[in-house]
Structure formats: C-alpha cells, structure tokens
Amino acid sequence: MHAMQYEFTLPADYDMGAVRGRVARVGHLLDDWEGLGAKAYLIRERGVHGSPVNQYAPFYLWDTMAGMNSFLWGGPFQKPCGDFGRPSVRQWTGLAYEEGGAAGSPARVAVRRRQLVPDGVELAAVMGDAVREAGRLAAEDGAVLAAAVVDSSRWEVVHVSLWARDEPKADGEVFQVLHLSAPGLSALPRGRQW
Structure with a gap:
C-alpha cells in the first residue's frame, strides 16, 4: 500500500461551493481506476471543524504503483494542476490499513x-505503535477505515481515518468528505504492511 495527498489552499473568501460542484461533476471518474484502493475527496472550510483555511486536499490509498503513476503522469491529475497550479504531492509508505465497523x-x-x-x-516500536493505533481507530464506533503511513524523508507518521459520523473519535485535522472512490478497497492488504 502506498498513500498520497496534495493540498490546494484557497483564498479565505473562496466559494467552496465551486469545489463541491467540481467534485459532484468529476468525482465518479475514479470510481473504477485500476490500482486505486480509495480516493477521499477532502475539503476544509475556514471556520468549520476549527479549520483556519479553505482547502481542497484529496487523499489516496494505492494498491499498485502503476495505478498511482498512471494517475499522476498520464491521467486526471493534469486537470487540477491546470486549474489551481501544480501542488507538491506528499507520498507515504503504508504501515497499516484496517477496515472499520462502518465500512461500506x-x-x-x-x-x-x-x-x-x-x-x-x-x-x-514507533511503527508498531502506529499499526496498533490504526487498529484502535478502526475499532471505534463510526469508523469507515483507518490507515497509518510513514514518510521516511521527514520521519513523520500520518494517521488517516474516515468516519460515517460528523463527530469522529479521533484527534487531528478534520476534513469533510465530498466523495469516496473506492474501486480497489477490498484489494488493500489489511493489518501490518511488513
């Protein structure tokens, strides 16, 4: 498993309805993308869930590198780059993935x-703790999924969890999920990734 995220931080007065409309029009285009475990179309709105910014920040879990590379180099990634500018794309190696009780x-x-x-x-020990935390989050009421990933160039562990409720049982930056494309979610390996 490989994870990826990029962020477009938008002006404070940006109409986030435009991002919602964009996702409503094109979100389904990755619903059958080969090699994609899941793409969560995420936004943060200034003042909502404590966010200081307006931001479009999709998060991906990839089952194959070929799927990710096809998306980045020959696929739909060019469209948001053309509209918002080319962002820095963060990539992480998977540590753990767990399906939550609210999966589906x-x-x-x-x-x-x-x-x-x-x-x-x-x-x-640190990576083992991250694996256990992914399992703990997935076991919480309302969890759809939880993943732990690591960027060894920055030595940063990132926990990402999706929730079927507006009040998640997790600490961190809260994003609204506009759409979830999950063509290969069942193909993602469960548990510890080494």
Whole structure:
C-alpha cells in the first residue's frame, strides 16, 4: 500500500461551493481506476471543524504503483494542476490499513494526524505503535477505515481515518468528505504492511 495527498489552499473568501460542484461533476471518474484502493475527496472550510483555511486536499490509498503513476503522469491529475497550479504531492509508505465497523457506509469526515518520529527512538516500536493505533481507530464506533503511513524523508507518521459520523473519535485535522472512490478497497492488504 502506498498513500498520497496534495493540498490546494484557497483564498479565505473562496466559494467552496465551486469545489463541491467540481467534485459532484468529476468525482465518479475514479470510481473504477485500476490500482486505486480509495480516493477521499477532502475539503476544509475556514471556520468549520476549527479549520483556519479553505482547502481542497484529496487523499489516496494505492494498491499498485502503476495505478498511482498512471494517475499522476498520464491521467486526471493534469486537470487540477491546470486549474489551481501544480501542488507538491506528499507520498507515504503504508504501515497499516484496517477496515472499520462502518465500512461500506458513506464517509462524512476524515481526520489526519501527523506525528514526528524523534531521533534516538527504536523505529520498530514507533511503527508498531502506529499499526496498533490504526487498529484502535478502526475499532471505534463510526469508523469507515483507518490507515497509518510513514514518510521516511521527514520521519513523520500520518494517521488517516474516515468516519460515517460528523463527530469522529479521533484527534487531528478534520476534513469533510465530498466523495469516496473506492474501486480497489477490498484489494488493500489489511493489518501490518511488513
């Protein structure tokens, strides 16, 4: 499993209805994308769920590198680049993925929590804790899915969870989920990824 996210931070007075309309028109285009586990079309609105910004920030879980590369180099990624400018694309290696008890329910919100890995710690212990946290989040009432991923260039663990409720049982930045394309969700390996 591989994860990816990019963010378009928009002006404070930007009409987020335009992003909602865009996702309503094109969100279905990845509903059958080869190699994609899931794409959550995420937004944050200034003042909603404590967000200081307006932002469009889709998050992806990829089952294959070929699917991700096809999307980035020859696929739909060019369209938002043309409309908003080319963003920095963050990529993470998968540590764990778990299906939640509300799997199959529409996801309403997503939570992203970043955690720096301090120098001098035992990496296996930190990554093991991340795997257990993904399992804990997935077991919470209302969880659709939970994933833990790591960026070893920044030594940052990121937890992402999707929720079928507006009040998630997770701490972090809260995003609204406008659409979830999940053509290969069942193909994503469950549990620890090593």
